[in-house]
Amino acid sequence: MAGGVADEVKLLGHWGSPFVTRVKLAFHLKGVSYEYAEEDLHNKSELLLRSNPVHKAVPVLIHNGRPICESQVILQYIDETFDGNLLLPADPHERAVARFWAAYIDNEMGAPWEKAYRARTAEERAEWMKQIVAAVDALEGGLRECSKGKGGFFFFGGGGVGYVDVVLGSLVPYVHAAVVLSGDRLFDAGRTPLLAAWLERFGELDLAKAVLQDVDKVVEYSRAIYARNAAGVTS
Amino acid sequence: MAGGVADEVKLLGHWGSPFVTRVKLAFHLKGVSYEYAEEDLHNKSELLLRSNPVHKAVPVLIHNGRPICESQVILQYIDETFDGNLLLPADPHERAVARFWAAYIDNEMGAPWEKAYRARTAEERAEWMKQIVAAVDALEGGLRECSKGKGGFFFFGGGGVGYVDVVLGSLVPYVHAAVVLSGDRLFDAGRTPLLAAWLERFGELDLAKAVLQDVDKVVEYSRAIYARNAAGVTS
Incomplete structure (x- = not known):
């Protein structure tokens, strides 16, 4: 399980996006601290374009330098990687x-x-x-x-x-x-x-x-x- | 892990559907025996309509009487439930x-x-x-x-x-x-x-x-x- 002090956890998002909100909700539930970067969707950052070249969309989670894209994929990654209550049931x-x-x-x-x-x-x-x-x-x-x-x-x-x-x-x-x-x-x-x-x-x-x-x-x-x-x- | 002799594993499918093919591929990879029921998509069975009331579509996996619908949901269920090589990577x-x-x-x-x-x-x-x-x-x-x-x-x-x-x-x-x-x-x-x-x-x-x-x-x-x-x- 990750989530230690040395972990670099960065979320590229946009305040209005419900898909980004999901990731924030999951982090809040797990008690994970993260760095948040607000994207200008009309002028996307190089980091966003490089991290999600297929969809060029938020949210992107960057965990220790490795990007994870698509909100439900990110939620399951968080569930499998960070300590805290599981989002998905055990059964x-x-x-x-x-x-x-x-x-x-x-x-x-x-x-x-x-x-x-x-x-x-x-x-x-x-x-x-x-x-x-x-x-x-x-x-x-x-x-x-x-x-x-x-x-x-x-x-x-x-x-x-x-x-x-x-x-x-x-x-x-x-x-x-x-x-x-x-x-x-x-x-x-x-x-x-x-x-x-x-x-x-x-x-x-x-x-x-x-x-x-x-x-x-x-x-x-x-x-x-x-x-x-x-x-x-x-x- | 399931997959024992007592397990009842039934797949409702249609021969032409790639979504059904996926489930067959996963069962073949895991070496799971199952009962297959071909559906007439113009005259769907009561079992299909009852097991997938939301989408009324194949594939449906019925495992020990409990239905699981949607092909990717079924694949992950098979991966988490039956022995054999994992479909999803461990990392x-x-x-x-x-x-x-x-x-x-x-x-x-x-x-x-x-x-x-x-x-x-x-x-x-x-x-x-x-x-x-x-x-x-x-x-x-x-x-x-x-x-x-x-x-x-x-x-x-x-x-x-x-x-x-x-x-x-x-x-x-x-x-x-x-x-x-x-x-x-x-x-x-x-x-x-x-x-x-x-x-x-x-x-x-x-x-x-x-x-x-x-x-x-x-x-x-x-x-x-x-x-x-x-x-x-x-x-």
């Missing part, structure tokens, strides 16, 4: 269930959400948001499954925060921002009561307070992106 | 590199390839194939990185077949079929010499001979799908 079947839902969140919520943020019009954006709402309905069943027999429906990891909570938790400020931006209540007490309770409970964690972005700032940031898209500015 | 950084390229293959080659197979016209299909060719060029760099210092450029896993080889190996019959179907030489001795050598070497393995589909059958199957798409038959 192989529970691990498989957690990996299934984490992939689901990225493919069925994250991917259309990224498309929504690239949409030129509010109508186009609304179509993508509809897909996300449908995906969230299935995720409600996932939370029921993951927390079954764990004495509570509070987290995907059962009684404590785990891998899926970190992956989904990174989207929490954007879930709140969507209510303001478009009136979309993705996690709704009527439609998805477990996820609505999860949202509240996750937000109350010290972890969330320490790491998650301010919702007003996300709303402002989102509006600036929408305006740029509407004007046809490519980034 | 955490090498594991991260393998997971990165495995995700890359699915996102940058698999996803556009699925879209190519849903295209209505040959022109539309050609556009998707162009994306795949560009993705393969970057993958050439991945093979160079994964096999660095491993005494040969033969496999992503270095001297032996590993996780990325299994993920990519499942596409081998489709790589050969593309030459016949559209003239696309995805792995080319001039453009991607390492991958062209990998393709030849992978095909020579007993593993490949035992598991991979016959290329002529894949060509015929693909032509039937193209014809159905052109006629506007939804499946």
Whole structure:
């Protein structure tokens, strides 16, 4: 296990990126100190381009000089490398269930959400948001499954925060921002009561307070992106 | 570790699916016996619908009554549950590199390839194939990185077949079929010499001979799908 004083741990990120937020959440849970470098996504650093030549995207974790890219790959690397509570469950079947839902969140919520943020019009954006709402309905069943027999429906990891909570938790400020931006209540007490309770409970964690972005700032940031898209500015 | 005589291991699959092929390759590498049930994708079994209610897709592994879905989740479950050579490397950084390229293959080659197979016209299909060719060029760099210092450029896993080889190996019959179907030489001795050598070497393995589909059958199957798409038959 690494994480000693001599370790060099550097995270290349962008404050607005939920994919970066995940890595911050994992480090906070593990109690790992790290150096953080904010990237200008319109003028990426040489270090970023050299460390992630394939995707040229944040987050990149640089551990003792070796880069690791892609947020879920980074999370699993952190879990396997640094001491502290495991993010993934110890039982192989529970691990498989957690990996299934984490992939689901990225493919069925994250991917259309990224498309929504690239949409030129509010109508186009609304179509993508509809897909996300449908995906969230299935995720409600996932939370029921993951927390079954764990004495509570509070987290995907059962009684404590785990891998899926970190992956989904990174989207929490954007879930709140969507209510303001478009009136979309993705996690709704009527439609998805477990996820609505999860949202509240996750937000109350010290972890969330320490790491998650301010919702007003996300709303402002989102509006600036929408305006740029509407004007046809490519980034 | 499981894999004893008492274990019930059942795979729900479809002969044409590369995602199912991966699971077969992993079981062959680990020497695990399993029961195989071929699904009719136009009339899916109750067992499939109950075991994978979210995606309703193959492959599904049912191990001692518990379903595991999504091919890469299944591969990692097999690696963590059954005896035999590990698919993922033991070193955490090498594991991260393998997971990165495995995700890359699915996102940058698999996803556009699925879209190519849903295209209505040959022109539309050609556009998707162009994306795949560009993705393969970057993958050439991945093979160079994964096999660095491993005494040969033969496999992503270095001297032996590993996780990325299994993920990519499942596409081998489709790589050969593309030459016949559209003239696309995805792995080319001039453009991607390492991958062209990998393709030849992978095909020579007993593993490949035992598991991979016959290329002529894949060509015929693909032509039937193209014809159905052109006629506007939804499946």
